[in-house]
Amino acid sequence: MNILTTNTKLSRDGIYTFNHPSGRPYCIGADSCLGFCFWDNIYKQYPNTKPAHIRNWELSQKPFFADMVIYELQSNPRMKLIRPYASGEYTKKGVEDWHKIASAMPDRRFYSYTKAYKVFDFSALEKLKNFKIIQSEGGIHPVDKRKPHAIIVDKGQPIPDGYVDASESDAIGADPRNKKIALYRKGGK
Numbered sequence: 540m541n542i543l544t545t546n547t548k549l550s551r552d553g554i555y556t557f558n559h560p561s562g563r564p565y566c567i568g569a570d571s572c573l574g575f576c577f578w579d580n581i582y583k584q585y586p587n588t589k590p591a592h593i594r595n596w597e598l599s600q601k602p603f604f605a606d607m608v609i610y611e612l613q614s615n616p617r618m619k620l621i622r623p624y625a626s627g628e629y630t631k632k633g634v635e636d637w638h639k640i641a642s643a644m645p646d647r648r649f650y651s652y653t654k655a656y657k658v659f660d661f662s663a664l665e666k667l668k669n670f671k672i673i674q675s676e677g678g679i680h681p682v683d684k685r686k687p688h689a690i691i692v693d694k695g696q697p698i699p700d701g702y703v704d705a706s707e708s709d710a711i712g713a714d715p716r717n718k719k720i721a722l723y724r725k726g727g728k
């Protein structure tokens with residue numbers, strides 16, 4: 540039983556994700572994104588996905604969750620780049636657990652998009668050299684554009700000057716040099 544998963548496209552960059560269910564009540568801070576969430580379609584197309592996400596949610600509530608993830612990472616050196624909450628959102632415990640995980644695994648890199656930046660204190664995570672927090676549009680709070688952030692661009696519209704298009708490769712969004720990220724709306728953050 541793996542907590543972190545990948546797919547053909549993500550595995551090319553050594554990317555693994557941790558996911559729990561999307562939508563309410565799980566995605567604290569979500570607002571307009573609820574209307575274009577990528578995962579709605581995935582849940583319809585692949586009915587086994589949501590039960591697996593619910594299992595992950597239940598595991599993430601356990602006191603030993605961080606230790607489980609650390610063990611999984613230690614057992615699999617192919618897991619180089621980790622994205623917590625490709626589906627779902629941080630909780631207060633999640634912020635603390637992923638700080639413990641990333642601190643224990645300095646040879647791995649971590650990145651997350653979040654709409655809960657103003658809900659929880661991410662300052663300890665942001666201080667880690669191997670963790671990138673990206674605020675993303677679509678939540679109840681506006682993003683602070685002085686910090687790493689992602690904007691959503693409608694299909695057919697140009698990418699604004701100064702932004703990089705990370706729609707086709709998660710590795711572009713994860714790159715610490717890229718602070719201004721654009722994602723084409725396909726349902727998804």
Ligand code: SF4
Nearest residue numbers: 561562566572576627
């Ligand atoms: S876009 Fe992200 S935050 Fe919004 S509902 Fe979907 S998974 Fe949750």
